[in-house]
Amino acid sequence: MTVIKSLKTARAAGRTILGALLGLGLAAAVALEPTRALAQAATAPAPAPRAVPQSPGAGPALWVVRDADSTLYLFGTVHVLRPTTAWGSARVDAAFDSADQVWFEISNPDDQAAIVPLIQQHGLSPDRPLSHLITTGQLTLLDNAARSIGSNAVQMDVFRPWLAALTLSVAPLTRAGYDPQSGVELTLKARADAAGKPVHGFETIDKQVRILAGMPESEQLAFLASTLESWEDATVELDRMVEAWAEGDLATLEAVAVDEMQAESPALYRALLVQRNTDWADQIQTLLEGSGTIFIAVGAAHLAGDDSVQEILGDRGVEVVRE
Incomplete structure (x- = not known):
């Protein structure tokens, strides 16, 4: 493989990971500190609006x-950001x-506290350790990446491939x-809680x-x-993506x-985006049968592309207008 082709392949893989991070709201919560979360499932006090x-x-x-x-607003989100990212908008605030x-x-x-038992149930597989599923070269890369977040390949050996991938997807982002x-x-959510607005999922x-x-497992290993x-x-x-967002x-x-x-x-595209966007479009149409104003905030990947929530709604005759 040429150097240029290798770089293109890595870039494409990186964008696949970004799509996963934008497409799954749980990504940051599960991936940032799973080893600490597994050791101690403690909940922090509700944060004040920032x-x-x-x-x-x-x-x-x-x-x-x-x-x-009815009025339903659709807003695309990024699940992890730098505190200095300038995304405030009077239009969105209103x-x-x-x-x-x-x-x-x-x-x-x-x-x-809710995430930890799910990780224990669905994210760990002591009987099929990662070291038996990946190549020696990949195991070295895994160890290097794991050490950047204070872990190592031995500690992560019991992780199922999806959890290891999700964990390491976020590792370099926290360092940045x-x-x-x-x-x-x-x-x-902090704003909604402070204002007494009901929050749903x-x-x-x-x-x-x-x-x-x-x-x-083959798809998890590819991830x-x-x-x-x-x-x-x-x-x-991610910097480029956040700037565009x-x-x-x-x-x-x-x-x-x-x-x-x-x-x-x-x-991964079908599992994270297409199937869920279709389900959410169903739920949004149900919400439209009611009355009032609702603010919907989901990962930005769900509101982009030919299979976006807006496109699905539009195909069903529901008009979605960009503000």
Whole structure:
């Protein structure tokens, strides 16, 4: 393989990982500190709402669906951000403040106590250690990546491939200053809690864990191989993606976070995006049968591309307008 082809392959793999990080709200919560979470499932006090730096431009994209008595806003999120990322928007703030209720992918993305037993049940496999499933070269890469987060290949040997991949996807991001506490969901959830707005989820934590845990082992191993191949370059790609998201640049966001995943990992693309977007479109249509104003915030990958929530709704005759 030539150097140029190798770099292109790593870049594509990195974008597949970014699509996964943008497509699964649980990603940051599960992946950031699983070894610590497994040792101690403690919940932190509810955080106070944090100030978000204001975007110099229009800010991230926002869509709206309306009928005679309902207004539903759709907002794409990034699950981990640097605290200094400028994504604040008067337009988004006004939409959020007007909402009677808030919907996320899951209602409790910050609930480590709920996540830990699911990791123990679906993420560990002592009878099929990673060292028996991957090559010697991959095991060396795994150990190097694991040491960057204070772990090692021996400690992660009991991880199923999906959990190892998800864990190591985030490892270089935390070193670069990305933090789930600065992510959009936790920021908006703190605001919703402070304002007394009911918070709902399209899915449960259990379902999100099962999405990856239920993939065939071959697909999990492909996910892990992509992660090991590209983990050192993930920050550069995420920086580009976050910049596009914060500026409302949908074309770049789609190319970086969605198209590569579809091309490089069709199974992951179907599991993380297509199937769930279809289910969420069903639930949004049910919400439209009610009344009031709802603010919906889900990973930005779900609101980009030909299989986005908006495209599915549009195909069903539901008009979705970008604000």
